[in-house]
Amino acid sequence: MNPHLNRTLGLVTLVALLAIALPWLGNDYYTGFFFELVTWIALAESWIIISGMTGYVSLGHVVFIGLGAYVAALTWMEIPLWTIIPLTGLSAGALAAVIGYPCLRVRGPYFVILTFGVSELVKFIIVNIESALSQAGRTLFAAPDINDLYFIGLGLAWASVMIALLVRDSRFGAGLRAIRENEEAAETIGVSVSWFKLAAFVLSAIIPGMVGSLLILRSTYFDPLQIFNPQTSVLIVTMAVIGGSDRPFGPLLGVALLVVLQELLWANLPQLYMIIVGVLLIGVVIWMPGGVYGRLQRAFAAKPTAARPT
Amino acid sequence: MSTQLLIAALVQGSLYALIALGLNLIYGTMRLLNVAHGEFVMIGAYIAYWGITLLGLSPIIAIFLAIPFTVALGAAFYFGIFKRAMRSREFVERIEANSLLVFFGASIIIQNVTALLFTPDQRAYHYLEQIVHIGPAQTPISKLVALAIAGAVCIGAVAFFRLSTLGIAIKALIQQREASALVGIPVARIDMICFCLGFAVAGLAGVLVSMTEQISPYMGFPFTVIAFVVVILGGLGNMLGSLFGGLLLGVLETFGVALTAPSYRSIMIYAVFIAVLLLRPQGLFGTKRART
Amino acid sequence: MSLLTIDSVGKTFSGVVALNDISFAVAEREFVGIMGANGAGKTTLFSVIAGNLRPNRGTITFADQRIDGLRPDHISRRGVARTFQIVRPFGNMTVLENVMLGAFYGRGRERSAGAAKAKAMAILERLGLADRADLLARHLTLAGRKRLEIARSLATEPRLLLLDEVLAGLTPTEVTAAVDVIREFHKSHEVTIVMIEHVTRALMALCQRIVVLHHGQKIAEGTPAEVAKDPKTLSAYLGVTAQ
Helix, strand or coil: CCHHHHHHHHHHHHHHHHHCCHHHHCCHHHHHHHHHHHHHHHHHHHHHHHHHHHCCCCCCCHHHHHHHHHHHHHHECCECHHHHHHHHHHHHHHHHHHHHHHHCCCCHHHHHHHHHHHHHHHHHHHHHHHHHCCCCCEECCCCCCHHHHHHHHHHHHHHHHHHHHHHHHCHHHHHHHHHHHCHHHHHHHCCCHHHHHHHHHHHHHHHHHHHHHHHHHHHCEECHHHHCCHHHHHHHHHHHHHHCCCCCCHHHHHHHHHHHHHHHHCCCCHHHHHHHHHHHHHHHHHHCCCHHHHHHHHHHCCCCCCCCCC | CHHHHHHHHHHHHHHHHHHHHHHHHHHHHHCCCCCCHHHHHHHHHHHHHHHHHHHCCCHHHHHHHHHHHHHHHHHHHHHHHHHHHHCCHHHHHCHHHHHHHHHHHHHHHHHHHHHHHHCCCCECCCCCCCEEEECCEEEEHHHHHHHHHHHHHHHHHHHHHHHCHHHHHHHHHHHCHHHHHHCCCCHHHHHHHHHHHHHHHHHHHHHHHHHHCCECCCCHHHHHHHHHHHHHHHCCCCHHHHHHHHHHHHHHHHHHHHHCCHHHHHHHHHHHHHHHHHHCCCCCCCCCCCCC | CEEEEEEEEEEEECCEEEEEEEEEEEECCCEEEEEECCCCCHHHHHHHHHCCCCCCEEEEEECCEECCCCCHHHHHHHCEEECCCCCCCCCCCEHHHHHHHHHHCCCCCCCCHHHHHHHHHHHHHHCCCHHHCCCEHHHCCHHHHHHHHHHHHHHCCCCEEEEECCCCCCCHHHHHHHHHHHHHHHHHCCCEEEEECCCHHHHHHHCCEEEEEECCEEEEEECHHHHHHCHHHHHHHHCCCCC
8 A cells, every 4th residue: 555645644643642632731621622622533534535535525514413312312321332322323324325426416506405305304303203203302411531432533533534534645535536537428337327426425424423422422412403414514525625525634634723713712702713614615616626635735846857848 | 365475576586687687787788696795785775774774765765875875885895806806816716716715705704794884683674664555455655665776777778788779789898899899889888887887786675675674794695595596597698587587596496485485585596496497407598508 | 340339329418418329349459540529439438438427328338348337446447547637637636646546456466565576667657757756746747747647547557548539639749749759659559549639630640440430429430531521421510511
């Protein structure tokens, strides 16, 4: 395999191992901040597997978080945590398979709005299920403390970065990028476009499902109208795009930037935060395609030897 | 009972048709789907609200304030941001995805600026709330006024696109851009007209919506979704199709909710959207494109 | 023994008949040309063979198996490769990556990146693109992109290669170079080639047999010499009735 890749994977693992020590450096507030950081990393890195690599921009990714949260809320106290978390991942993957099959046949802005629509549809279905079960919201008792949640979140973030790196470097990843460049040409040279898109979509859903269980355990209260928040989908997209949805390390920058901003602004001026998010999104898309990471890469990269067209 | 529903359906449907008409006009010129369209509707609604609350202006007058404002804002966005973006080669390469994100960013900004200025609370005003009876049904006058204006504009649009030279030219432009230029249609000027009309209609629709329901800074996106549903139902670029589509959606939604429950309203709309996109992406009136 | 058999194939687009009752066969290792005015249905024919379009009527048999109605990627895996008239490179990937993709997928189906890279470089060498291997595809000139399109198709290890106007837009020097490359490939590899071309001298030089299409129908078939003298061909192209 690519030796450069092995080195990168090793580096990521090292950083993750070091990050285990973080909760001991501060109090619960800081651990909470790092929890935010790692969960958003896990979400953004998973999102780029479908939307960064194939170009099918999903604006409904919160549906996987929400479903994971729901499964966790339903099974909490019934089965051990170590069974719940993979179960939420699998449920989200299954949902992705079901909705991906029809949805991925549609392109561009239609896919964007369709994923949003499906996310809202699932939200309202669950709202109605809950009210049919006479549940006005579920409380989760004896949830794990923030340190434990942080460690699991860190694990998910590490996994998501690993997966992003491995996919990008693989034959599968090359096929996904070909789909993004020219779907018809890709199909003509033999890429099973439908299967690849579906596989990427399912893969991009699993970790968000598990993140959903963590989020619900942190808030200890399940309310579908809260957890299926479209703003979460928006933030995932923005973090990934601002950082750079083309490369596995791009989202890390976007997440860092926006989570720090969030800490500063969310409590008092949430609208200002979102305005800045909107401005950054427009700015990056127009002036920094490839995101902040892409711009940094170009600044540090060597020029190719044959620069002019031959 | 069903007269009541029918009137409600007509009111909703005519507003939906109007909003979709605006989206189609903008699509026709820019060839891009304006994901921030609902925000322009919202702005129109807020102008009407402040018009009556601060200045005591009737919403009918507010229409003439809202329209210049939304047109100006749309133009500012287009010339200030969009045209500049088009100069970047990398932007144009992935223009569909990129413009989507840009419009999206714009909608986030507009929503939150409004929320920052006016708080996220829902608002409503009192205007012509007296109930009238039409047969067994009853409805506030304001809804009838909204229906009347929306209906008039829609019918006017139908006539316009069928009968007037400009209307026919617009249809030609939307269908075959290059060919239109070749036969002498002044493309740039019509682009401008369509563009302004599109945003104007959005602002107008916003004022009418504010007459019939509560407004809030985040009310825009559901209307964008609805506009998309209608545009797809009627066929992209098909002006008359979106008018029918709007009415159809209004009917489906109103009767659907009546048969089930108000909480099913969103499910209904999204279900229709998903169904149409998956089963008949060319819309009810569009023609099937080849597999490639 | 024919590798490809087209039998009574028809294709209609909302009332417009693009292909009408087309039948012909291509034997293994043949080099067949397809000729016809614009709008004759040539590219549509290729799209139907390669699976980008589904025929409304008729059958297409490749290596004794029906392929009409199959998806393009399945057909590619059986050994049919096509180039597009308006080239479709993967612009933001390098020349090498483009060709590697052909090696990964298609009939060859390399699993390892190393093997795919080696195969790709070999093809790039033969087509004179090796020095531009690390260039982004969108930075190539048109001639370069056309070669890339061919290279990518060759990397799929096809048994049948459909070339769609690969010489269009090239200078006379570039045409000669490309014709040499194509001829060399046809001779050294066991590739059967069907080629759509407007550049008649290339068709005459390369093809053993030519099929002439006009308004979606086959109007002539034969050796280059036969077709050049065929009265139907002449009247379609020149509008005269041959004496």
